[in-house]
Amino acid sequence: MRLVFIGIPGSGKGTQAAMLSQKWGIPRITTGDILREAVEKNSPFGRRVKPILDTGLLVPDDLILQLMGKRLSEPDCASGYILDGYPRTIGQAEGFNAYLKEKALPLDFVLWIDLEDKEVIRRIVGRRQCRACGTVYHLEFQPPKKEGICDACGGKLIQRSDDGEETIKKRIEVYQMQTEPLERYYRDNGLLHRVDGLGTPKKVFQRICDLFKE
Ligand code: AMP
Numbered sequence: 190m191r192l193v194f195i196g197i198p199g200s201g202k203g204t205q206a207a208m209l210s211q212k213w214g215i216p217r218i219t220t221g222d223i224l225r226e227a228v229e230k231n232s233p234f235g236r237r238v239k240p241i242l243d244t245g246l247l248v249p250d251d252l253i254l255q256l257m258g259k260r261l262s263e264p265d266c267a268s269g270y271i272l273d274g275y276p277r278t279i280g281q282a283e284g285f286n287a288y289l290k291e292k293a294l295p296l297d298f299v300l301w302i303d304l305e306d307k308e309v310i311r312r313i314v315g316r317r318q319c320r321a322c323g324t325v326y327h328l329e330f331q332p333p334k335k336e337g338i339c340d341a342c343g344g345k346l347i348q349r350s351d352d353g354e355e356t357i358k359k360r361i362e363v364y365q366m367q368t369e370p371l372e373r374y375y376r377d378n379g380l381l382h383r384v385d386g387l388g389t390p391k392k393v394f395q396r397i398c399d400l401f402k403e
Contacts, residue, residue, distance in 0.1 A: 190215060190269040191294065193276065195371055196302035198360045199309035199316070200386045201393055204325055205302065206273035208394050216265050220274040222323055223256065224248060225349070242351055245359035247277060247367060254284040261288070278367045282374055299375040300397065304386035306361055313357050317346040331390065 190213065196202040203219060210217035224242060227235035238248050247253075257275055260266070276282040289296055315328040317337075321344030326333050333339060337346050351360065375381040384396050 190298070191272075191289075191296050192270075192298040192300060193272045193296065193375075194274075194300050194302065195277075195368065195375075196386065197304060197306065197309050197364045197368075198357070199313040200302040200304040201312070201390060202300075202302050203273055204390050205300075205394060205397060206271045207325075208390070209397065210271050212398075213269075213271075215269045215271060217271045217273055218257075218260060218266070218275070219323075220253065220257065220272075220277070223260065243356070245351055245356040245363060247363060250278055250280040250284065253277075253281055254288075257285070258288055276371065279370055279374060282371055296380060298382065299371075299380040300400075301372055301375075301381055301383050302386040302393070303383050308387065309361065310354070310357055313352050314354065316352055317348055319344040320347050321345070 192209075194202040194206050203221075206217045206219070224235075224238050228239045228242060229235070234252075238252070241248050253275065261270065276285045286296075312327065312330075315330070317326045317328065317333075318324070319326075319339035319342060322339060322342045324339055324341045325331075326339075326346060333346060338344070339346055351357075372381060382400055384393065384400065386393055
């Protein structure tokens with residue numbers, strides 16, 4: 190199974206992608222996490238992309254295509270994957286298509302988590318992520334058992350540097366301009382399935398599982 194999640198930042202696609210990855214036992218590949226890890230390591234690539242992430246803009250397509258071409262060719266991706274945050278532009282979707290065609294692999298499913306902007310801001314402002322293992326929490330909707338500490342690994346919870354209100358507004362604007370056209374693109378390809386993103390992670394996950402029962 191090769192599946193792509195699309196959705197506005199804060200729609201819950203990361204949480205849902207992680208739940209589905211666990212259920213199916215295939216990797217979840219999150220471009221945002223790969224990029225943040227590079228920034229954290231202060232690698233030359235990380236230093237190049239840091240100012241882009243901090244302003245909420247998108248990393249250029251050629252860099253992302255190169256990065257993902259390499260990542261998707263690793264052995265853990267052989268029996269499928271769940272993509273979270275890629276492709277994010279029409280250029281990336283076309284590059285990804287060309288990659289799949291070259292490998293003679295189909296894309297099976299595109300899941301669009303649909304959520305309104307005003308709900309998104311509320312969600313992102315309360316979001317916290319474990320610095321060590323990446324598990325995501327929410328101060329209001331999914332708090333950790335112990336404040337500031339990850340339930341899964343005991344790591345420290347931090348707020349992402351691009352989760353401030355101004356950067357969020359920019360990220361939403363960027364989504365509407367550059368990523369929203371993918372809904373149409375994948376609908377025209379017959380791959381798009383919409384899921385209502387409102388409600389608890391559990392409720393949304395149930396809706397997703399129901400789609401695969403149909
Ligand atoms: P995310 O965690 O998916 O919201 O991604 C955080 C940031 O990483 C975005 O605001 C972009 O700057 C960058 N990013 C993540 N995925 C991509 C992508 N596919 N193309 C370009 N930039 C990306």
